[in-house]
Amino acid sequence: xxxxxxxxxxxxxxxxxxxxxxxxxxxxSLSRVQGHxxxxxxxxxxxxxxxxxxxxxxxxxxxxxxxxxxxxxxxAIMEAARTGEVGDGKIxxxxxxxxxxxxxxxxxxxxxxxxxx
Amino acid sequence: xxxHLNAADLAWMMTSTALxxxxxxxxxxxxxxxxxxxxxxxxxxxxxATLGFTLVTWALVGYSLAFSPGGALVGDLRWALLRGVDLAxxxxxxxxxxxxxxxxFQATFAVITTALVSGGVVGRMRFRAYLxxxxxxxxxxxxxxxxxxxxxxxxGRLGALDFAGGTVVHVNAGVAAxxxxxxxxxxxxxxxxxxxxxxxxxxxxxxxxxxxxxxxFNGGSAVASTASAALAFVNTFLAPGAAxxxxxxxxxxxxxxxxxMGVASAIVVGLVxxxxxxxxxxxxxxxxxxxxxxxxxxxxxxxxxRTPIDESLDVFAGHAVGGATGAVLTGVFAVKAWNxxxxxxxxxxxxxxxxxxxxxxxxxxxxxxxxxxLLKAIGAITPLRASDHEQALGMDxxxxxxxxYTAGEGAVLVLPEVSAExxxxxxxxDA
Numbered sequence: 001x002x003x004x005x006x007x008x009x010x011x012x013x014x015x016x017x018x019x020x021x022x023x024x025x026x027x028x029s030l031s032r033v034q035g036h037x038x039x040x041x042x043x044x045x046x047x048x049x050x051x052x053x054x055x056x057x058x059x060x061x062x063x064x065x066x067x068x069x070x071x072x073x074x075x076a077i078m079e080a081a082r083t084g085e086v087g088d089g090k091i092x093x094x095x096x097x098x099x100x101x102x103x104x105x106x107x108x109x110x111x112x113x114x115x116x117x
Numbered sequence: 118x119x120x121h122l123n124a125a126d127l128a129w130m131m132t133s134t135a136l137x138x139x140x141x142x143x144x145x146x147x148x149x150x151x152x153x154x155x156x157x158x159x160x161x162x163x164x165x166a167t168l169g170f171t172l173v174t175w176a177l178v179g180y181s182l183a184f185s186p187g188g189a190l191v192g193d194l195r196w197a198l199l200r201g202v203d204l205a206x207x208x209x210x211x212x213x214x215x216x217x218x219x220x221x222f223q224a225t226f227a228v229i230t231t232a233l234v235s236g237g238v239v240g241r242m243r244f245r246a247y248l249x250x251x252x253x254x255x256x257x258x259x260x261x262x263x264x265x266x267x268x269x270x271x272x273g274r275l276g277a278l279d280f281a282g283g284t285v286v287h288v289n290a291g292v293a294a295x296x297x298x299x300x301x302x303x304x305x306x307x308x309x310x311x312x313x314x315x316x317x318x319x320x321x322x323x324x325x326x327x328x329x330x331x332x333x334f335n336g337g338s339a340v341a342s343t344a345s346a347a348l349a350f351v352n353t354f355l356a357p358g359a360a361x362x363x364x365x366x367x368x369x370x371x372x373x374x375x376x377x378m379g380v381a382s383a384i385v386v387g388l389v390x391x392x393x394x395x396x397x398x399x400x401x402x403x404x405x406x407x408x409x410x411x412x413x414x415x416x417x418x419x420x421x422x423r424t425p426i427d428e429s430l431d432v433f434a435g436h437a438v439g440g441a442t443g444a445v446l447t448g449v450f451a452v453k454a455w456n457x458x459x460x461x462x463x464x465x466x467x468x469x470x471x472x473x474x475x476x477x478x479x480x481x482x483x484x485x486x487x488x489x490x491l492l493k494a495i496g497a498i499t500p501l502r503a504s505d506h507e508q509a510l511g512m513d514x515x516x517x518x519x520x521x522y523t524a525g526e527g528a529v530l531v532l533p534e535v536s537a538e539x540x541x542x543x544x545x546x547d548a
Contacts, residue, residue: 011509014310034526042510044518044528055527085506 001096001112002070006061007035007089008081013059019080020063023072026114028063039087058089064099064112120207127214129342130222136333137225141168141232143330147323147381151430152239154315155511157521163235163247170252171231175224179256183263184210184223189271191261196220210267211340222337227255227263229334230286234488236430237294240304240312241508244516246501250492254293258487262289262480277476278451278459278469280349281338283393283443284480291437292481293488295428300492303427305505312429317377324381328357331388335395348455349395352403353388356395359407360387367415382435386414389439394447397458402450410446414439441477448473 008016013030020028034055041052065073074091082088101111145164152160181196196202204215211219231251238247265272266279279285304312314320335353339346364383365375390410391403398406417434428434448470451461460466492501507515514520 009509014306036527041529042514042518043531044514044520044523046519046523050531051528052531053528083506 001064001066001099001108003094003096004061004063004065004070004073004077005092005094006063006077006081007033007037007058007091008061008077009083009087009089010057010059012081012083012088015080016061016077019076020073023076025063025065025069025073025076027112028061030059030061033058033060037087037090039085056087064096066109066112120205121213122206122215123213123341125342126340127218129346130211130214130218130337130340133333133337134218134222134225136330137222137229137337138168138330140225140229140327140330140334141165143323143326144229144232145323146319147327147385148236148239148430150316150319150321150323151236151314151378153312153511154521155513156240157315157319157513158519159244159512159516160235160239162244162517163239163242164232166244166248167228167232167235167251170248171228171255172224174252174256175227175260176220179227179260180220180223182256183227183260184219184268186269187264189274190265191270192264192268213341219340222340223263226282226286226334227259230259230282230290231255233286233290233432233436234293234297236432237296237298237428238301239429240512241503242297242301242501243499243503244512246495246499249495249499250297253491253495254488257491258293258484259285259289261487262483265479266476272476272479275472275475276459276469277472278397278447278461279393279444279476280396280447281335281392283389283440283447284476287389287392287436287440288444288477288480289440289484291433291435291440292484294432295426295437296485296488297492298426298428300489300496301501303425304429305508307427308425314378317381320381321377324384328353328384328388331392335392339396345396345456348400351400352391352395352398355400355403356391356407356410357384357387359404360384360390360411363408363411364415367411382414382418382431383411386411386435386439389414389436390443390446392440393443394450397447397451397456397461399450399452399455402452402463406443406446406450410439410442413442437481441481444473444477445470 035058036054039056041054044051044053063073070093077091099108099111141164145161148164149157149161176199178197181194182192185192185195187193202216202220204217206213206215208216208219231254263285264270266277266285267273332350332353336346336350339349361380361383364379368375368379387407390406394406414434417438418431421428421431421434449462451459452464453460461469
């Protein structure tokens, strides 16, 4: 099992969600974060005060997947989140020791396999 | 006409001018709340900017073209640069008030009408192209139509009834917004992604302030402190109330809930519908007009959202459809015993309805062509549309370099070039 953490542009989130849905990746969390990864800072001016805004709004996906889902998940995010400009984000694939599904107590691969109805 | 200043008239018209002026910032709130949260400043500034750019060209040439006698199509330049626009009374259109006050009162109409158009293009129009548009539209499109109806032009001579601007303001702005939306093009991802209002409390606040200001818009259109003003004033109470009830019942029937967007929209549509009729119809017909008049705009908003046309804030459905409905219903419900001018269908003058329809079609046609030509001309000089990337980052950030709610995280102060001045001493440093 792996934990995939992806930081993407907010305006690509709908595309990423759609791509993940097509790749049959169902369980995920996302949160709004502030980040900086090398894109040019924006300049804002309020009367005499000028600032460089070095943190940009990003969205962080966290997706727990079984091993054979890693490649399709990464590909889906990569294709949907890419604009080609600096600031498209990163994807991290992290090892996971243990996963539990709280409702049933299922563990590991069973716990990250979506419930089929 | 005698040229004596009447103190009551002058006081009411200065008050009305201030009331109508407030409608433009109110529209900024109304539209700003409906735009997405990354475009709220941009959308509000689209309204606020007309208070400068549109107002100045209006004072320089627009007023003269609209309201000087001239011909059937447009006035002349006798009052350009405000020459001869003095403190004396006696102008035919405002015989008992100072000429300057009449000019200022009409300026507030020109400004709000131009600001209304911005609702069609929020979230993607480059601000500098927009500034060019609002500076020129008021002269090229608004002034001739105002002249046709109010300034002695062909529609006024034909007997078209438009008390406070159903045709001149609302049909005109609604059609222009539709044309502008089509010329500038849809927002990035329109039709794939939901565009939701960012701040509904602002929408309600804007609607409330618009209603307040509208007492000057309609009541002031009597251009005197008379019974006609009183009638317009009271009808401005009644029609939006009836529209609110009708809209709420429609919302209840369709989705089972009364909505904030619905209540705010109903107030504005009720105001739009009664605008041309406000000084012409008895109060009980104003209630009927408000309720009946809500329906076409309600249906038009449902329809527009299902089309591929990104006329973003439904200026067409609210103002062109509402304004046309109001103009036609004015021809139905006008009663000479109340207005001293002309009767409509219910009081035995069916021909008035035909005149009203002709006025709506004439104004709509000119507005569409004029707006199209102007936008194409501006577009040939500078791009109208912000890039997809700029739209994605948000128009507040990319057009204005500001955010509505700054967190300050990651904001690094840019200090001015190092100067020879010594650093400030802390207080009491001399001790």
